[in-house]
Amino acid sequence: MSIWSHIFREIGFRKINALFSLLGLTLAVTVVVASQLLAEADERETRRVTRDMGFNLRLIPAETDLGQFYRDGFSRHAMDSAMLDRLATHLTNNVSFNHLVGSLRREYTINGQDILLVGLSETYVVPGQGKKSMGFDIKKNTIHIGSEIARMQEKKRDDTMHVGVRQFTVANDPIETGTPDDITIFARLEDAQAVLGLAGKINEIEAIDCLCLTADQDPLAILRKEIGGILPEVQVVQKRTLADARAKQRQTREKVNQFVLPSVMVASVVWVALLAVLNVRDRRQEIGVLRALGKGGGRIAGLFLGKAALLGLAAATVGAVLGTWAVLEFGPSLFPVTKKAIQANPTLAWQLVVATPVFAAFASFIPAMLAVSHDPAETLRED
Amino acid sequence: MIRCDEVTKKFRKNGSEVTSLDRFSAEVVEGEFVAVHGPSGSGKTTLLLTLGGMQRPSAGTVQFGGRNLYALSPADRARLRSSEIGFVFQMFHLVPYLDLLGNVLLAAPGKKLGQAQRQRAAALLDELGLAKRATHRPGELSAGERQRLAVARALLNRPKLILADEPTGNLDPENAAEVIRHLAEFHRAGGTVVLVTHGSAADTQADRILRLEQGRLLAN
Numbered sequence: 001m002s003i004w005s006h007i008f009r010e011i012g013f014r015k016i017n018a019l020f021s022l023l024g025l026t027l028a029v030t031v032v033v034a035s036q037l038l039a040e041a042d043e044r045e046t047r048r049v050t051r052d053m054g055f056n057l058r059l060i061p062a063e064t065d066l067g068q069f070y071r072d073g074f075s076r077h078a079m080d081s082a083m084l085d086r087l088a089t090h091l092t093n094n095v096s097f098n099h100l101v102g103s104l105r106r107e108y109t110i111n112g113q114d115i116l117l118v119g120l121s122e123t124y125v126v127p128g129q130g131k132k133s134m135g136f137d138i139k140k141n142t143i144h145i146g147s148e149i150a151r152m153q154e155k156k157r158d159d160t161m162h163v164g165v166r167q168f169t170v171a172n173d174p175i176e177t178g179t180p181d182d183i184t185i186f187a188r189l190e191d192a193q194a195v196l197g198l199a200g201k202i203n204e205i206e207a208i209d210c211l212c213l214t215a216d217q218d219p220l221a222i223l224r225k226e227i228g229g230i231l232p233e234v235q236v237v238q239k240r241t242l243a244d245a246r247a248k249q250r251q252t253r254e255k256v257n258q259f260v261l262p263s264v265m266v267a268s269v270v271w272v273a274l275l276a277v278l279n280v281r282d283r284r285q286e287i288g289v290l291r292a293l294g295k296g297g298g299r300i301a302g303l304f305l306g307k308a309a310l311l312g313l314a315a316a317t318v319g320a321v322l323g324t325w326a327v328l329e330f331g332p333s334l335f336p337v338t339k340k341a342i343q344a345n346p347t348l349a350w351q352l353v354v355a356t357p358v359f360a361a362f363a364s365f366i367p368a369m370l371a372v373s374h375d376p377a378e379t380l381r382e383d
Numbered sequence: 384m385i386r387c388d389e390v391t392k393k394f395r396k397n398g399s400e401v402t403s404l405d406r407f408s409a410e411v412v413e414g415e416f417v418a419v420h421g422p423s424g425s426g427k428t429t430l431l432l433t434l435g436g437m438q439r440p441s442a443g444t445v446q447f448g449g450r451n452l453y454a455l456s457p458a459d460r461a462r463l464r465s466s467e468i469g470f471v472f473q474m475f476h477l478v479p480y481l482d483l484l485g486n487v488l489l490a491a492p493g494k495k496l497g498q499a500q501r502q503r504a505a506a507l508l509d510e511l512g513l514a515k516r517a518t519h520r521p522g523e524l525s526a527g528e529r530q531r532l533a534v535a536r537a538l539l540n541r542p543k544l545i546l547a548d549e550p551t552g553n554l555d556p557e558n559a560a561e562v563i564r565h566l567a568e569f570h571r572a573g574g575t576v577v578l579v580t581h582g583s584a585a586d587t588q589a590d591r592i593l594r595l596e597q598g599r600l601l602a603n
């Protein structure tokens with residue numbers, strides 16, 4: 001008789017034992033899938049929230065007086081936009097910053113209204129990361145205007161508007177934000193440079209620190225060292241609230257990986273092993289008979305390891321579906337901002353489908369060895 | 384066919400020593416039907432398991448077809464059991480979750496079942512009056528039917544030797560006679576049988592009767 005039909009019939013006969021094993025493994029797979037998907041969603045959530053709030057690293061000319069900088073919101077000094085290009089060439093997976101945008105920010109006056117004029121370069125990211133550009137994409141000959149400017153200058157989307165000697169089209173629907181953005185005009189960097197007569201100049205590089213630093217490292221010191229090595233002419237300012245939000249989120253993920261996952265694994269190993277031991281005890285007579293019929297240790301171990309692997313396969317399939325379903329079903333209410341970003345992870349599912357049978361067989365290894373080493377003479381004389 | 388020389392089996396439990404077989408020597412020739420009598424605890428089961436290569440003696444040798452049984456590797460001993468020896472136990476020792484056909488076919492060696500083996504298993508069930516129950520499980524059978532199933536399983540691989548341990552111990556006289564009849568048939572066809580019992584159900588069929596007492600063979 002083939003070992004698999006033998007295993008299937010035994011499972012069908014001792015349903016409770018198999019069911020409990022299956023439940024334990026399914027629960028474990030479900031928890032692993034759900035916690036991973038939630039951690040991914042959490043990460044997307046934080047990234048998205050902080051992205052909406054802006055960049056958290058500000059690189060400004062070294063000679064800037066911080067008093068002036070914080071009072072005005074920008075540096076009165078300027079630096080060459082070539083510095084942005086220089087920093088961008090150092091963007092790799094080994095540095096702690098990413099998403100570079102050069103900006104030129106100055107006060108300006110339009111028809112007697114005091115405003116801020118901001119020119120933004122394109123976004124530089126680590127090659128091959130394929131992330132979407134941060135902030136907004138400003139098209140040629142267009143500007144984005146704040147709500148207060150729209151009100152005072154009586155402009156709306158698609159209207160033309162003069163800034164200095166140049167003419168632009170308003171590309172956005174101005175919405176009140178309650179921030180300085182309401183009195184800001186965002187233009188392409190070259191356009192702002194031309195209007196302000198500061199060709200080739202910027203006064204800030206905005207960036208985001210990456211999520212790769214561990215809790216015991218001082219991120220700012222590392223960032224200053226890295227950036228200072230490339231651009232000694234800048235000083236680095238970090239908005240801590242954003243940085244801390246990111247760090248906290250990263251640590252949550254680490255906690256999940258360091259504590260939840262190992263606990264789930266240990267618990268399920270113990271559970272599966274315990275049920276396998278009970279199963280071996282139940283089947284001592286059968287083991288004795290198999291020996292009397294001339295079956296070897298390989299076949300006997302195979303009955304238990306094969307059963308575990310089979311249950312692992314079933315549990316992985318059910319658990320992956322169940323965990324994914326739970327996150328897709330309940331995730332959106334937990335992570336409202338990124339609800340569209342909550343998604344299944346087929347790679348993880350496949351990995352679990354392969355790994356769980358191996359894992360279950362591993363958990364059943366000692367019980368299987370118990371079965372093999374059983375003295376058949378003992379059980380065969382029992383009544 | 385099978386020969387014991389000074390076979391001794393001692394068990395040590397909680398410090399005290401029990402001698403189940405005490406310098407047991409005997410020979411069974413091919414084609415013989417030997418009944419072993421002895422009171423409870425005299426070492427009958429121990430003898431049978433030792434003859435079947437299931438329990439290594441503490442001293443002495445067991446020869447099977449001229450080969451020292453316990454000098455073989457475990458794998459070779461298992462192969463020998465599978466191809467040349469059939470067991471029948473008092474408690475049947477059937478596998479509860481396999482149907483009757485599955486229980487008989489469990490004895491088949493190798494991984495793949497051949498058509499010939501299936502046909503033989505079905506024929507054996509038929510011969511032992513169990514054909515109609517082929518898809519039932521052992522739990523649904525009477526004691527007599529269970530023991531006949533065990534006999535069918537023992538016969539599947541056309542063994543040279545059947546070792547039967549009180550095969551009628553749990554059966555009423557009619558069913559006991561039926562099981563003995565099947566063993567006698569196997570014997571008539573040239574098979575060797577060693578049957579241990581404390582009763583006398585098989586005496587009329589046996590060529591020879593050995594008596595065991597406290598692990599020792601009594602002189603006739």
Ligand SMILES: Nc1ncnc2c1ncn2[C@@H]1O[C@H](COP(=O)(O)OP(=O)(O)OP(=O)(O)O)[C@@H](O)[C@H]1O
Pocket residue numbers: 378381394395396401402403421422423424425426427428429430581
């Ligand atoms: N594994 C063991 N550990 C300790 N003592 C054992 C063991 N197996 C058998 N014995 C002892 O060996 C002696 C012989 O046992 P055995 O089962 O061979 O007797 P038996 O003749 O088959 O008895 P019965 O007719 O009751 O089946 C008994 O005293 C028994 O208690």
Ligand SMILES: [Mg+2]
Pocket residue numbers: 427428429548
């Ligand atoms: Mg006995």
